Amino acid sequence: MTTTLHFTKGQGTGNDFVLFADPEGEFPLDADTVRALADRHFGVGGDGVIRAVRSAHLPAGEAALAEDPEAEWFMDYYNADGSVAEMCGNGIRVFARYLTERGLASLDRGETLSIGTRAGVRDVQRNATGFQVDLGRWFLDDTETTVRARDLHAARPGLGISVGNPHVVVALASNDELDGLDLSYLPVLDPSPAHGANVEFVVPSDPLVIDGVGHIRMRVHERGSGETLSCGTGAVAAALATRHWAGAGAPHQWRVDVPGGTVGVRMFPAEDGEHVSLSGPAELVFSGELAL
Template sequence: MPFDLRFTKGQGTGNDFVLFADPEGDSELTPTRVRAVCDRRFGVGADGVIRAVRSANLDAGEGSLAEDRDAVWFMDYWNADGSVSEMCGNGVRVFTSYLLDQGFADIPPGGELAIGTRAGVKRVSRSVNGFQVDMGRWRLDGSDPLVRARELPVARPGLGIDVGNPHVVVALADDDELDGLDLGYVPILDPVPAAGANVEFVVPAEPLVEDGVGRIRMRVHERGSGETLSCGTGAVAAALAVRHWAGSGAPNDWRVQVPGGVLGVRMFQADDGEHVALSGPAELVFDGVLSLA
């Protein structure tokens, strides 16, 4: 049946989302509807759709509550092509901004907000320029596929990294190679990961480290969304990959320049191993109503 979707448009370093509240989990979110909403000519236009659902009212949210009873709200994230995604680093920050704006949640001074996702519970705190998300533990996934991309003359080795969703990071020689990529075409991975992957192309700044902070540039082709102006989990994966390649003595603090702005990445020790945090802005742009079939 047709219904009116009351939504908020939000963005984090140009990675944009359509957010809407469905606390009881009553709305039927389908791939067809998600594609219609995200269409930049006939819909609102976005890299993805985020539904705010109480964790208790969604099957996927039960695991979040089992992990942390404070994870009252679940970020139900869908890519622009209508596929469901495990996580979105920029999306978590924008989702947090939305929850605060709608009066659904609060972050007291010095406090945190627990958010349920399909990649586990993420804890969000305020930062100087927006929000910081503890993305949890990460791992090298053991896959090092060859990556081919349009306007990249020779296939390059990639490094597989899992930060709650799958990534392959590719090092390029210089800014010209990075700027010359045509990411309107899907990069080809060999072998192809079973669940697909986001693919990040990175170039180190010169110098790589300045005032104890590592600096890189990145472009990304997101699984299910195509090239985006930013990818939060991609920035995390890119910083982890460059630190891995740089070896001992590489810093744990990084600035990642993406087409939509700058993101901060920080690696730190926790009780269960090394965690990685993502920080950056989150902006709510406008509200609207869209009639959907």
């Protein structure tokens, strides 16, 4: 039987997604369907696929509602290879724009939209650049990891950071090193995390801090998607790692330049520990129909 899917293509700093609404949870995704939708030659094309489903119709969504009864909508997110992902920082901003522009939710300035994810409930607000999401507490992984990448001379140490999904951040010495990486190949991590990790390569700007804001450049190989033009949670992990390396006196506000644009990162205290937020643009590019 042929199913007609009404979809929307969205992007946040070049990190692009196929989105569709399935409020009652009647169209669960399998890996083959995700790969077909994300295929850039035979499908719509994207770094991931996002299904908008009411939290009450998913087991993970029920957990989100138990955490926050206001989390009506769940971001059912999949990487381009069909694998399930816990969170996506750019994706959740695009998801918020999708919900509001399709009339599925409202979000005026000063208000908060609670969204369920597999990493827990995340709160989104509007700001001057588009949307800002509180990614909650972050955690430092003390595992000593080395990273090898194609066209990178010698293995480098990586710093493990979790912001709801796993990251390993590598500091590079120059823009030439960063630009010379071939991230069409999967970086090799030793030891290899059981569930994989996003890998970020970072170069600090010179000077590192301007007017109290830290500046870095980053490229990323995303778990399940390959190199992307941007990774929101990766930008957050990169800023956290750079602050960690810089030591006392490093700023809590950062600008992260990625191939697809610029996002903002801010660290701030909360009742359960330090939280980190991500801000940046989110756009809906086009909509259409696809027969599956």
